[in-house]
Amino acid sequence: MQQYVTLKIDNARVKAVKGASVLDAAMASGLCIPHLCYVPVLKASGACRLCIVEVVDNGRTKITASCTLNAEDGMVIYSNTERIRKLRKNIAELLVAQAPNSRAVQDIAVRCGVKEVRYPFRNDNCIQCGRCVSYCTEYSKANSLGFVGRGKNRHVEYPLGFRRDLCKKCGFCTEYCPMSVTPCGGPMKAGEGRLCGNCDSQIAAMEHFSGICVRCELGKGFKCVRQTYV
Amino acid sequence: MIMTALNSILKGRRSQPHLLIEVLQDAQDLYGYIPEEAMNAVSRELGVPLMKVYRVACFYKAFSLKPRGKYVFTVCTGTACHVRGANLLLDQVKGQLNIEPGETTEDGLVTIENVNCVGACALGPVVIQDGAYCHHMTPGKLRKAIDKSRGKKKKERAHA
Incomplete structure (x- = not known):
């Protein structure tokens, strides 16, 4: 028999299967916490840190990623406080600065209230969310992709730099990659530090109805969990 | 093999x-x-x-994917060694062998590496020559040590 736990997310009582993460519980009950690296079928890695929430523990609040946080009975979670919004906006800004040419990252940033990027653009085209790596190792069991190097030299690579023959050619590494969603009409350029015009209307909507899902079109190719619940 | x-x-x-x-x-x-x-x-x-x-x-820095030279000089560039002039040692090496740290000379004899601390800060600047710790290294001493290891090889070749 399945066991259930009851927790409070943003003052709403939420029932979740024991062992599920807080993010799972929130998504299942229609509460949307922004996230990027999380894929339902894969083990959560907590790489993008966008899904941070405040956990109240003994009267103190602690900030942690909700995708790697197990839901427990009597937990009190806040996902949309002033503090969280500020931190999440900063994280989104850093992600955009790392890889400005992705629609998925842009949309997530808009969702988190980013209007201007204060950091220099790196144009790296990889935010190291690890979606491709975890899909390759966990789901397709090909083990042909992985993180190599450490510190600022960490990057995704084939073993020995050329062993592509291990690849099963399932193509899901590109399908799950947020970079595979082509950027929208007004691509952001280094130095400009401004989101494109299309996103302005979405920001306006965000200001009128705070907390709504801005339909970031992530479902197209990027497989956002939100699309299944919206 | x-x-x-x-x-x-x-x-x-x-x-x-x-x-x-x-x-x-x-x-x-x-x-x-x-x-x-x-x-x-x-x-x-x-x-x-x-x-x-x-x-x-x-x-791990202990593993190398490229072939290393016969003689390996590891220069410690940790804080204590840096303060005591480890960068001068690296400059000496660069000028003498014309290679960057982490590279091997073209004849495959000498490899220069730099690590961040070898835990012998009181002896700094430290250079590890093929596993032996050489304390209080100076650019002059390092130049002689490198010349010696390269020259020895040349003599061996001359005899053969």
């Missing part, structure tokens, strides 16, 4: 993925670097994906 030597390393360690680093360390000691064939063999024999072997070999 690679396989026979590897067999002695792998003996009694097959199918035990947790011994990966141990095996790689032995391979590093044996060849002076980790050749591709060794990585393939280790992956196959220990039951560890090749990706994981490669990742571990890339992560």
Whole structure:
């Protein structure tokens, strides 16, 4: 028999299967916490840190990623406080600065209230969310992709730099990659530090109805969990 | 040749993925670097994906994927050694051998590496010459040590 736990997310009582993460519980009950690296079928890695929430523990609040946080009975979670919004906006800004040419990252940033990027653009085209790596190792069991190097030299690579023959050619590494969603009409350029015009209307909507899902079109190719619940 | 030597390393360690680093360390000691064939063999024999072997070999500075020279000079560039002039040692090496730290000379004799601390700060600046710690190194002493190791090889060649 399945066991259930009851927790409070943003003052709403939420029932979740024991062992599920807080993010799972929130998504299942229609509460949307922004996230990027999380894929339902894969083990959560907590790489993008966008899904941070405040956990109240003994009267103190602690900030942690909700995708790697197990839901427990009597937990009190806040996902949309002033503090969280500020931190999440900063994280989104850093992600955009790392890889400005992705629609998925842009949309997530808009969702988190980013209007201007204060950091220099790196144009790296990889935010190291690890979606491709975890899909390759966990789901397709090909083990042909992985993180190599450490510190600022960490990057995704084939073993020995050329062993592509291990690849099963399932193509899901590109399908799950947020970079595979082509950027929208007004691509952001280094130095400009401004989101494109299309996103302005979405920001306006965000200001009128705070907390709504801005339909970031992530479902197209990027497989956002939100699309299944919206 | 690679396989026979590897067999002695792998003996009694097959199918035990947790011994990966141990095996790689032995391979590093044996060849002076980790050749591709060794990585393939280790992956196959220990039951560890090749990706994981490669990742571990890339992560630790103790492992080298490129062949190293016959004489390895490791310059410590930790805080204490840096304050005492480790950068002068690196400049000396760069000027003398015309290579950057981490590279090997064209004749495959000398490799220069830099590490961040070897735990002998009181002896700094420290240079490790083929496993022997040389304390209070100066650019002059280092130049002589490198000349000696290279010259010795040349003499050996002349005799042969």
